[in-house]
Amino acid sequence: xxxxxxxxxxxxxxxxxxxxxxxxxxxxxxxxxxxxxxxxxxxxxxxxxxxxxxxxxxxxxxxxxxxxxxxxxxxxxxxxxxxxxxxxxxxxxxxxxxxxxxxxxxxxxxxxxxxxxxxxxxxxxxxxxxxxxxxxxxxxxxxxxxxxxxxxxxxxxxxxxxxxxxxxxxxxxxxxxxxxxxxxxxxxxxxxxxxxxxxxxxxxxxxxxxxxx
Numbered sequence: 001x002x003x004x005x006x007x008x009x010x011x012x013x014x015x016x017x018x019x020x021x022x023x024x025x026x027x028x029x030x031x032x033x034x035x036x037x038x039x040x041x042x043x044x045x046x047x048x049x050x051x052x053x054x055x056x057x058x059x060x061x062x063x064x065x066x067x068x069x070x071x072x073x074x075x076x077x078x079x080x081x082x083x084x085x086x087x088x089x090x091x092x093x094x095x096x097x098x099x100x101x102x103x104x105x106x107x108x109x110x111x112x113x114x115x116x117x118x119x120x121x122x123x124x125x126x127x128x129x130x131x132x133x134x135x136x137x138x139x140x141x142x143x144x145x146x147x148x149x150x151x152x153x154x155x156x157x158x159x160x161x162x163x164x165x166x167x168x169x170x171x172x173x174x175x176x177x178x179x180x181x182x183x184x185x186x187x188x189x190x191x192x193x194x195x196x197x198x199x200x201x202x203x204x205x206x207x208x209x210x211x212x213x
Contacts, residue, residue: 005066005067005068005069005169006066006067006068006069006070006072006073006167006168006169006170006174007064007065007066007167007168007169008063008064008065008066008067008073008076008077008165008166008167009062009063009064009165009166009167010062010063010064010077010080010081010163010164010165010166011060011061011062011063011163011164011166012060012061012062012157012158012162012163012164013058013059013060013061013157013162014052014053014054014058014059014060014061014157015052015054015058015059015153015156015157016054016055016056016057016058016059017054017055017056017059018056019054020141021149021152021153021156022052022054022059022141023104023141023142023145024145024149024150024152024153025052025054025059025061025153025157026052026104027097027100027101027104027142027145027150028052028061028087028150028153028154028157029050029051029052029061030050030100030103030104031087031092031096031097031100031150032050032063032080032083032084032087033048033049033050033063034096034099034100035083035096036048036050036063036076036079036080036083039079039082039083040075040076040079040080042065042067042068042072042075042076043065043067043076046065046066046067046068047065047066048063048064048065048066048076049062049063049064049065050062050063050064061157063080069173070167070169070170070173070174070176070177071173071177073167073169073174073177074177074178077165077167081163084154084158084163085158087150087151087154087158088151088154088155088158088159089151090151091147091148091150091151092147092150092151093147094147097146097147097150101142101145104142105139105142108139108142109139171186174186
């Protein structure tokens with residue numbers, strides 16, 4: 001409250017580094033990002049990101065954006081949910097799949113040029129048991145994927161609908177915009193935003209301070 005604009009976050013449980021579908025989850029994130037930016041005009045001039053972060057015991061699939069209003073926040077969340085539902089039932093087109101895969105291949109190739117690339121690859125294989133899961137070579141894993149794999153992974157991550165949404169902005173406006181969705185929890189709405197409304201207590205009077213009982 002009181003901050004310019006509105007922050008939007010959506011998150012779902014992702015996959016671990018040792019999961020065979022981690023590479024597909026990265027392509028899925030790239031495809032969701034491009035679709036989200038194309039479907040939501042509010043994101044064309046606002047910072048946004050979609051990423052899948054894989055860790056040892058699991059991961060997170062997150063969508064984030066900064067928009068100008070509570071209405072825009074509601075619109076981009078609805079766009080994101082529509083895109084996710086579509087990818088669960090329909091594989092991406094060959095064009096967008098190839099574009100996402102080429103972009104990730106280029107990222108991996110750039111990563112191999114850094115001086116510590118070999119050491120990091122060895123540490124990843126040792127820490128996350130990636131060689132045991134067949135993901136020791138991300139570029140080979142990406143080459144073996146198909147659009148059907150992306151649909152399958154989208155179903156793994158999103159089919160149960162366990163996607164958390166968090167929006168930070170004007171509480172009254174957000175409550176109005178999201179009232180139709182049901183199950184909205186507003187936190188911090190009772191905190192005073194007017195500096196004059198939160199005056200510190202006055203110091204005790206000098207005579208009162210030293211008065212005997």
